[in-house]
Amino acid sequence: MAPLLLFLAVTYLWPFLGVVKWSFTLPEPGLGQYGALITDPLVQSVFIRTLRICIVVTIASVIAAYAITVVWVRGTPAQRMAAEFCILIPFWISVLTRAFGWVALLSNRGLINTWLQGIGFISEPLALVRNEFGVIVGMTHFLVPFAVFPLASAMRNLDDRVLLAARGLGSSRTRTFWTIFVPMTASGIIGAAAIVFVFALGFFVTPAILGGGRSVMVAELVWLRIFQSPDWGLGAAISVVLVLFVGALMAVLFRYVRPRQLI
Amino acid sequence: MPKNARAAEIKAIGIGKSFGHFRALNDLTLDIGRGEFLALLGPSGSGKTTFLMILAGFLPPSDGRLFSDGVDITDRPAELRAAGMVFQGYALFPHMSVEANIAFPLKVRKRPAAEIRQRVAEMIARVGLKGHETKLPSQLSGGQQQRVALARALVFEPGVLLLDEPFSALDKSLRGQMQAEMKRLHQETGTTFVFVTHDQSEALALASRIAIFNHGELLQVGTPEEVYDRPANRFVAEFLGEINMLPLNNVRQENGAATGLCEDRTITVRGATDVTGDAVLAVRPEYMTIRSEAESGENGIVATTTASTYLGAATKLDLLTRQGTRLTVSVPNDVAATALRGGNSVWLTWPAERGILLAR
Ligand SMILES: Nc1ncnc2c1ncn2[C@@H]1O[C@H](COP(=O)(O)OP(=O)(O)OP(=O)(O)O)[C@@H](O)[C@H]1O
Ligand SMILES: [Mg+2]
Numbered sequence: 001m002a003p004l005l006l007f008l009a010v011t012y013l014w015p016f017l018g019v020v021k022w023s024f025t026l027p028e029p030g031l032g033q034y035g036a037l038i039t040d041p042l043v044q045s046v047f048i049r050t051l052r053i054c055i056v057v058t059i060a061s062v063i064a065a066y067a068i069t070v071v072w073v074r075g076t077p078a079q080r081m082a083a084e085f086c087i088l089i090p091f092w093i094s095v096l097t098r099a100f101g102w103v104a105l106l107s108n109r110g111l112i113n114t115w116l117q118g119i120g121f122i123s124e125p126l127a128l129v130r131n132e133f134g135v136i137v138g139m140t141h142f143l144v145p146f147a148v149f150p151l152a153s154a155m156r157n158l159d160d161r162v163l164l165a166a167r168g169l170g171s172s173r174t175r176t177f178w179t180i181f182v183p184m185t186a187s188g189i190i191g192a193a194a195i196v197f198v199f200a201l202g203f204f205v206t207p208a209i210l211g212g213g214r215s216v217m218v219a220e221l222v223w224l225r226i227f228q229s230p231d232w233g234l235g236a237a238i239s240v241v242l243v244l245f246v247g248a249l250m251a252v253l254f255r256y257v258r259p260r261q262l263i
Numbered sequence: 264m265p266k267n268a269r270a271a272e273i274k275a276i277g278i279g280k281s282f283g284h285f286r287a288l289n290d291l292t293l294d295i296g297r298g299e300f301l302a303l304l305g306p307s308g309s310g311k312t313t314f315l316m317i318l319a320g321f322l323p324p325s326d327g328r329l330f331s332d333g334v335d336i337t338d339r340p341a342e343l344r345a346a347g348m349v350f351q352g353y354a355l356f357p358h359m360s361v362e363a364n365i366a367f368p369l370k371v372r373k374r375p376a377a378e379i380r381q382r383v384a385e386m387i388a389r390v391g392l393k394g395h396e397t398k399l400p401s402q403l404s405g406g407q408q409q410r411v412a413l414a415r416a417l418v419f420e421p422g423v424l425l426l427d428e429p430f431s432a433l434d435k436s437l438r439g440q441m442q443a444e445m446k447r448l449h450q451e452t453g454t455t456f457v458f459v460t461h462d463q464s465e466a467l468a469l470a471s472r473i474a475i476f477n478h479g480e481l482l483q484v485g486t487p488e489e490v491y492d493r494p495a496n497r498f499v500a501e502f503l504g505e506i507n508m509l510p511l512n513n514v515r516q517e518n519g520a521a522t523g524l525c526e527d528r529t530i531t532v533r534g535a536t537d538v539t540g541d542a543v544l545a546v547r548p549e550y551m552t553i554r555s556e557a558e559s560g561e562n563g564i565v566a567t568t569t570a571s572t573y574l575g576a577a578t579k580l581d582l583l584t585r586q587g588t589r590l591t592v593s594v595p596n597d598v599a600a601t602a603l604r605g606g607n608s609v610w611l612t613w614p615a616e617r618g619i620l621l622a623r
Contacts, residue, residue: 159354165348167321168320168347175371184358186358
């Protein structure tokens with residue numbers, strides 16, 4: 001334990017303290033950068049967009065993951081295999097490859113637009129990428145597998161007899177799913193949503209590629225401030241706020257869900 | 264017992280169930296009468312739960328048909344069978360209060376809210392859960408959870424109530440109390456009850472009829488007295504309480520009685536049986552008496568005491584016959600003391616109508 005903590009301190013905490021220092025000292029000592037955070041309309045619009053994207057991505061990922069997990073945990077052996085592939089294959093492909101894959105699918109001359117135009121369904125290509133939609137699709141695709149594990153552990157802990165009991169008492173399969181199965185896996189849903197949301201907040205590569213510079217999220221904004229328009233103080237202040245926000249979120253979450261339920 | 268028009272009459276004909284190559288139930292034919300209290304009794308793995316699951320509609324049988332009030336329900340899904348079921352471990356809905364658990368089957372049936380409220384309140388009073396309405400199952404004791412499960416299964420007045428080892432998780436005193444309550448609920452509702460147990464004393468105490476299972480076969484069905492006093496075979500005889508088994512050779516049937524030889528003495532058995540040749544004689548320990556002498560023509564055997572166990576109200580004696588058969592009797596303490604003082608060799612005697620003749 002001790003060497004691990006030391007390693008984490010040296011590689012994460014020490015550099016982060018450096019970032020904190022910049023946020024209070026660059027370009028001049030004081031709280032000026034935090035003041036700018038509150039007043040700068042660009043920073044605010046990025047924060048709001050980031051929250052919006054993260055919420056949509058969280059909802060989409062958890063719903064998709066829930067469907068896959070139900071099949072994975074409760075399906076026939078063949079269905080289980082298929083679900084396992086859906087969950088595991090994305091892990092073997094790098095985030096970069098996947099982002100460009102989505103560009104190839106969604107761009108104006110991409111597979112989807114060509115096909116839709118080919119069958120005469122649309123005349124002008126749909127704007128599917130280089131906007132928020134593309135970012136949401138790409139991020140959801142990346143994050144679904146991470147939502148699967150907390151859901152699977154909740155579904156595996158569920159006693160089958162409770163579902164049988166509901167059916168025996170006259171409840172249809174659909175009703176049993178909504179009134180018994182879903183509420184009984186609520187802890188998994190909360191865990192999955194938390195993981196996805198926290199991951200999504202810090203996303204960089206996917207929004208940078210699929211957003212095409214038009215849907216900048218917080219992490220990309222930090223990068224822009226530090227590497228493009230050198231404004232290290234503001235970039236550092238944004239980073240500090242992001243880390244504090246994630247920390248607070250985790251603290252609230254761990255009050256309600258035990259860490260064990262997340263994996 | 265009040266006759267309940269809603270109580271179901273169930274007929275199982277040739278029911279079988281295979282899991283892969285494994286035969287869990289074989290050619291089971293059984294009539295369950297309206298308002299009957301039937302116990303399914305058998306050792307672990309004998310197919311009791313499997314049969315109950317088939318009755319409830321959770322498992323499709325591999326062979327045979329199932330009828331309820333004359334209607335073939337073999338292919339009817341569980342949610343349309345209207346059988347109340349109490350699972351081992353109760354299977355309460357953990358995220359719903361006691362009230363919501365009990366109201367569930369009524370809500371599913373879309374009963375009016377006022378009726379639901381009234382019937383749930385009635386049921387809560389009936390099973391003695393007043394004051395616990397808003398608690399979650401995890402906040403209840405085992406006995407209280409058991410009551411919620413019973414209330415939930417009975418509140419929609421099912422034609423049949425199925426119970427899978429309902430008391431196995433309860434401690435002994437609570438079990439006795441819940442058994443009494445279940446008997447009362449059966450009398451009050453008049454519904455057909457089918458319950459699984461592997462506790463033979465529970466089956467004898469509660470059931471109006473007992474069905475005995477072993478290795479997926481239904482061995483015998485009858486009233487507690489019938490299966491206890493007239494077991495159809497050795498398995499049933501040995502499964503229900505203690506019994507002494509003696510080899511009985513050259514059995515012949517003549518004018519309503521059977522006679523045979525047991526350790527050089529002629530033994531008579533009276534009662535319906537057609538076993539001949541070499542057989543087994545079974546006698547319940549409580550019908551055996553210890554004596555210093557046996558009269559000629561009386562059923563009896565000589566044995567020596569090998570051990571005695573003081574049980575409080577009585578003493579249990581272990582004995583060995585001359586040819587090495589082990590026997591057990593339970594006798595009053597003073598009789599045991601006399602037997603032990605008198606040089607250990609005693610006569611065990613029993614009335615001819617208490618002997619049970621079984622194929623070897
Ligand atoms: N789904 C299944 N797949 C394969 N075998 C099964 C299945 N369900 C039950 N069995 C087998 O069928 C046999 C009967 O099982 P069942 O559960 O009916 O026994 P039981 O009489 O209820 O026993 P117990 O008293 O232990 O509950 C057992 O040998 C069991 O292993
Ligand atoms: Mg069982």
